Amino acid sequence: MTRAEIIANIEEQKKNPNLKLELKEKTEYFTNLLFYTLFDSNTEVAKNIDMLEVTFAELIDLACWETEKPCSKIWQSYLEKLPVILEKLNLDAAAFIKSDPAANSIEEVYLAYPGFYAIAIYRLSHELFKFGLPLIPRLMTEYAHRLSGTDINPGAVIGESFFIDHATGIVIGETAIIKNNVKIYQGVTLGGLYVDRKLRNVKRHPTVEDNVTIYANATILGGNTVIGANSTIGGNAWITESVPPNSLITNTAEIKIKKVI
Template sequence: MTEERAAIIAKIKEQKKNPNLKLKLKEKTEYFTNLLFYTLFDTDTVVAKNVNLLENTFEELVDLACWEIEKPCSKIWQSYLECLPTILTKLNRDAQAFMKNDPAANSIEEVYMAYPGFYAIAIYRLSHQLLKFGLPLVPRLMTEYAHRLSGTDIHPGATIGDSFFIDHATGIVIGETVIIKDHVNMYQGVTLGGLYVDRKLRNTKRHPTIENNVTIYANATILGGDTVIGTNSIIGGNTWITSSVPENSIISNTSEIKIKKAL
């Protein structure tokens, strides 16, 4: 090795200041996420066999992700496993919401296999439970994996109720402290975010609440922790909302569109 190359390598090592930044954790999390999806939905997957494989993979994730030895990460698996039937029940209700709301859905199998919105919801629900149990980093890596595949960015800390329907999915952002209640329909490009970004807002309710039976159309932006969209409301496309909306409201963008006949 030349002195010049040795100097370059030494400088790189000097700048690698994060001893726990192991990219293997990201790759292993993606593998774990795929295993979960196959275990819950694939007809040909043997559940008992995959559960054992999931447990072994989870142990590897614990070794990579739990840097603080005193945290009982290894005790999470059994509790998480016991939650999987309940999570699957919720996801089946989500899939039925897709069938109910989307006339383009030709079969329930199509929803499970071809709808990016359903995939994003599935990985959100699976990661959300792990976050509640206190497993570090892995839940966020799971939803970022789903984000990359689906175009839908759902933070695992969000709270989402039953029968959630996302149509087209691309460009949706759902922040960490969002609360979405039951039977909500959402279209592409919707943002449920904060009014501004400030580290001081950490651990505060900074994203909106969406009550039951709300429909939010494409590219609507709803911001703020005190913002509540009331039950049975319809939020029109391209709207910008930073204050609460009463129940049974219809919010629309009133921009004027002019059409001229070509000569």
């Protein structure tokens, strides 16, 4: 094919007129601005809020394709949520200090813990998700997923004082519900029993009640599955049924140690 034919072929097959990669890049910039606004001690809050408003308007132009742009009315309502979000995130950070003996300072949690970063971007995206803003919340959490190794869908509902240790490989599905004072370790999945487009808008991910600890690589599946309050789920457990409160679930395997001469 000639150069002209190649270009014509590509242009003919570009079927998505609203797919603008600029939206992804601007969403990541917006996410970073939010994080600096809430946490960086050298950042002027008022100045950054002005920058956030401008960037948000640009995101609306890219993400909301309706002619009247009803999404533009969201900004003020979202701005009013930021103090509440910050309050929750400070409780999350305190949970890290309380739970992890390796945490040397609260500054270390904010700056160095991928689990905290994933929770922060989840909470910031979740409020936009609740407003019905298309695509942007998911791009925010996917940005955090790429940086932290933790995949939290913005539709999940997560209570206060949430602790994620090590972060890598954690998956929390769209309809998962996690209540207060929950601890989750690396590799945990809160997922669906199976994938089917017909399950859209159906609760298909588990509910985790207050004060539950879920250790590494445990898999908990199903929208009807409830992990009762004050329970502990051991590492590598596979759970597809509800667990009563105050339970201890373990997955034991025989380990043989043989001395090699």
